[in-house]
Amino acid sequence: MGKMICNCDSCHNKLCARQISIFSSLDDQQLMRIADLIIHKGYKKGELLIFEGESVNSLFIINKGQTKAFRNTQDGREQILYLFSEGDFFGERSLLRDEVSNYSVEALEETHICLIHKHDFQVLLKEHPDIALKIMEELCRRLDRLENTVETMGTRTVEARVSSVLLEFADKYGKPHPRGIMIELPLSREGIANYIGLTRETVSRKMSLLQDEGVIEMNGNKKVLLLDRSALERAADRAS
Amino acid sequence: MGKMICNCDSCHNKLCARQISIFSSLDDQQLMRIADLIIHKGYKKGELLIFEGESVNSLFIINKGQTKAFRNTQDGREQILYLFSEGDFFGERSLLRDEVSNYSVEALEETHICLIHKHDFQVLLKEHPDIALKIMEELCRRLDRLENTVETMGTRTVEARVSSVLLEFADKYGKPHPRGIMIELPLSREGIANYIGLTRETVSRKMSLLQDEGVIEMNGNKKVLLLDRSALERAADRAS
DNA sequence: CGGGCACTTGATAGTAATCAAGTCCGGTGG
């Protein structure tokens, strides 16, 4: 494959679309056609990609970086609903139906996006029914996570909620470390609080508690070393 | 259409499948083929249709009655995730992927179900890609609701959560009444509590409060007359 | 009409939000 088929900065001579699971059933020729449809766009940390209440006219696929999807309440409080990273897509719901977005999406760091225009996406969906099945799978995964979140928020102690988030981050962002798993936190304390419906002070206190118990070790503000995973799992299961 | 095409007790000479939105794109002939695949089954109040952690081998469509989908926590607490009524389906997630069920489903009253066997369902899905789109729409609606639930549980006062449920029930089960909207509650106080992560006592207290404020009027244990909808909407928006 | 269960209401205790200082981290500029 010596031919240039995708000229985005981050994937020279590769089909970046191939890395996206929703296109995994397509062959190279089909992927090349899709690659032609893709527009690349970069966002700086803090920039908004999608605005709550406004219409969306493209499917967003993350090539590099990460974003949060959230809603603002009247009194300025924020509820984070999803964290998206490399390979994840969003905006699909506004394209499938013709509705405005339920949430805003903000870049948590420098983020590169592949955009597919609404119309092209709808044609793709018709031409390749397999894509619909892949999207359905991803929607099911999101339902799974939200169901877990509702259960956690509804029936678990506050310490269990904090433990659950740390476990989620360990699985998603954790890297092996001589003494356990090193987690690079994608969110600030306030971000974590807004993800699980608590205040930043409470998150702070509960994390300090977990550190005192020898379960985790905080390394600066953005790094957590998970020392005892099974203890964290036990804590996450604790009902209120 | 004098020919007998569906012999279930509750829909003589009708295509009950036609009433289901996921089959709405099909014509009569196709519906007749589906009607042949359907098995009818009845459940009594309190009976379990699906067991959390066990595999599911059919798609369940409610012909009559209603059910709740819920999870049990270790300490016996319960989190209700969905309420399903006439025309709703469930079990689809275990069929799309090959996984055990995330939740149990229990009949809240005498309930009649149309069952489509896993294999038949998968064939249908391949033959009629439109069905996948319809299912996707429904999955999106469930995501919408769960996102709202997470936001409500994460950022709203307890009174707002109770108000939200009452509004949801008013829209879903409410009937016009000279003095407002009469709501036949699908759940007991404890059920409502398990739906929004509170205790039955708190639900009781907050409903009494709403009654004192003249927003609702309780009529026995299962009926609520909504007197002032806009007041309830204001209460539901109140952040904690 | 009677009995059981769901619901209501009250008192108390526990816990997280809030308000308020401090401290630390990390980035910036000298």
Added chain:
DNA sequence: CCACCGGACTTGATTACTATCAAGTGCCCG
């Protein structure tokens, strides 16, 4: 490379609220 500055984080004290425990009341079904 170090010192400094601002924002994020931690910790403490207090308040507010809901869970819990407990006792009555009333609805609904047989």
